[in-house]
Amino acid sequence: MTIRIFSFLVTVFIACATNAQAGLTFCNDSGSKQFLAIGYYDSGDWRSQGWWVLEPSGCSKVLNHPLQKTRYYYRVDVVNRDFHGRFSFCTRNEAFDIRGQDCAARTFTSSAFRELNVGQAHDFTFRLAAAGQSTRIRGGNTVSPNGIVNDLQMLAGIWSNLEHVKSDLFTLRWAADWAVGPYNVGAACSWDSGFLNLETTKQRWSVVEDYNWTREELMDWINTTQHEMTIIEDGVSSLWQVPNNIAAADSGIGQYIAYFRNYRDDLEAGRSSVAQVQSNIDWVIPHLRNILTGLKADMVQRTGDVAGYLDLLSNRNRQIGDLATSAQATAFADLKDDQAASKTHRCQGGVTERYTEIRNDLTIQGQGLTRYYPRLDTSMRATQKQFSTLSVSAAGAQAELDALLALIADFADDEPGSFTQLLHLNGIESLWAEIHNGLNGVWN
Numbered sequence: 497m498t499i500r501i502f503s504f505l506v507t508v509f510i511a512c513a514t515n516a517q518a519g520l521t522f523c524n525d526s527g528s529k530q531f532l533a534i535g536y537y538d539s540g541d542w543r544s545q546g547w548w549v550l551e552p553s554g555c556s557k558v559l560n561h562p563l564q565k566t567r568y569y570y571r572v573d574v575v576n577r578d579f580h581g582r583f584s585f586c587t588r589n590e591a592f593d594i595r596g597q598d599c600a601a602r603t604f605t606s607s608a609f610r611e612l613n614v615g616q617a618h619d620f621t622f623r624l625a626a627a628g629q630s631t632r633i634r635g636g637n638t639v640s641p642n643g644i645v646n647d648l649q650m651l652a653g654i655w656s657n658l659e660h661v662k663s664d665l666f667t668l669r670w671a672a673d674w675a676v677g678p679y680n681v682g683a684a685c686s687w688d689s690g691f692l693n694l695e696t697t698k699q700r701w702s703v704v705e706d707y708n709w710t711r712e713e714l715m716d717w718i719n720t721t722q723h724e725m726t727i728i729e730d731g732v733s734s735l736w737q738v739p740n741n742i743a744a745a746d747s748g749i750g751q752y753i754a755y756f757r758n759y760r761d762d763l764e765a766g767r768s769s770v771a772q773v774q775s776n777i778d779w780v781i782p783h784l785r786n787i788l789t790g791l792k793a794d795m796v797q798r799t800g801d802v803a804g805y806l807d808l809l810s811n812r813n814r815q816i817g818d819l820a821t822s823a824q825a826t827a828f829a830d831l832k833d834d835q836a837a838s839k840t841h842r843c844q845g846g847v848t849e850r851y852t853e854i855r856n857d858l859t860i861q862g863q864g865l866t867r868y869y870p871r872l873d874t875s876m877r878a879t880q881k882q883f884s885t886l887s888v889s890a891a892g893a894q895a896e897l898d899a900l901l902a903l904i905a906d907f908a909d910d911e912p913g914s915f916t917q918l919l920h921l922n923g924i925e926s927l928w929a930e931i932h933n934g935l936n937g938v939w940n
Contacts, residue, residue: 518562518619519560519561519562519620520557520558520563520614520620521620521622522555522558523556524552524554524555525624527552528574530573531549532546532547532556532558532571533571533573533585533607534568534570535583536567537659538595540663541663542585542596542663544569544587544592545558546571546587546591546592547592550572563617567614567652567656569609569610571610583609584597584599585606586606587606588603588604592604611652611656613652657882658728660875663875664871664874665718665721668718668868668869672714672715673715674860676708676861677707677854678706679853679854681702681834682701683700683702683843685699699841700843703838707854710826711827714816717815724812728805735801738798741791742932745790746932749787752783756777759776760913760917760921777907781904781908788901789901792898799890799891809883810880816872817869820869824862831854831858899927907920
C-alpha cells in the first residue's frame, strides 16, 4: 500500500461524554479516502496500530475507553500525498498492532507520525479537513490555509520527548541488567610424579568469575536518572501554570490600558482636569507594575528551573554514555586478566573454552548497550534542545518585560494629554501585544 498524504488542515474539538462514550475519534472532512494509524505509550512500551479506513465525511473511533494520557500520535496516508511528522512508530502495509520501536530488525517500516495533544479530555474528536480551507483551533486564532496545522506546542513537545527518554532509559536498563555471571570455571588434571614417576599427582583449577560488578555504577546512574525524570516531569507539569498567569496578566493590563485611554478622552472632552488625570494615572501605575514584575519574577523562576533541567539532562546523558562505554571495556579487561591467571595453573583442559563462552556473553551484552544507548542519546538531546529553546525564549521575554516597565516609567513622567504620552501609551499597548503573543507561543 503506497499511501501518502498532502498538506492537511486540522480542526480539533473536545466533546464531553459519558465514560461509555469516551474515547478517541478521527473524522475525515476531506473528499478523499484516508488510512489512519495511531501510536501511544501503553503499559511501559510504545504501541502503534492501524489501519483504519476513513471514508469521506466518515468517522472512526480508534480507542473505546476514557483517555488517560494527554499525548497520542497519528499518521494519515492518502494515495500520492506525502505525510511529514517529528515522531516515528513502526508500521506495515497490512493491519498491525506493534509494540516497541525496533522496526527494521522485525521487518517493519519506521513511519512519521504527528503528535495530538488531547489535554485532560477523556473523550476527544480529531477532524481532518482538506487543505485550502481556513479553520480555527483552540484559542480562537485563525489558522492560515497554507501548510500543516500542527497542534504541537513547545511544552507538549517537551513532555512527549520526556516520555521517549523514560522509555529509552527502561530499555537501556534492561540491556545493562543482562546477567554476566557468576560462572564456575574449573578443570581437573593428574600426572605422574615422584621417583621414576611412580606417583600420581592430582590437582584441580576452580574459580567463580562474575562480571556483573562492571555494570553496577551504570545501573546506579540509570536508576538515579529514572528517579530524576519523575522530578523533571513534575517540574514541567508546573510550567503549564504559566499560560494561566499570562492570561490573568493580559486581562489586567488590557483593563489598565483602557483606563489610560479613557483618562485621555476625559481630558480632551473637558470632563477631567490635568490634575485629576495625573492622579488617576498615579493610582493605576503601581498596579500595572505589580502585574508585570510578578509575571517577570515567575518567568525568572521558571527559566531557572528549565536551565536546571537542561544541565541535569546534559550531565546524566554524558555520565551514562561514558559508563556504558567503560563498563564494556572494564569487563573485557577483567576477563583478560582472569584468563591469564588461569594459565598459570597446570590444569587447562576445557578452561580456555569456558572463557571463550564468557567472552561471547560479554559481547552480546555489549551489543545491547551499543544498540540502545544511542537511542537514549537521541531522545536526551532532543529534549535538551527543546529546553534550550524554551530557556532562550523565556530569557528574551524577560528582557522585553524590562523594556515594557521602562516604557511605563516614561509614560508616568509624561505630561497628561501630551503627544509624547500618546506615543508612549501606543508603545505600551503594542509592546505588550508582542510580549503576550510571544509568551503564548513559548509557553502555551
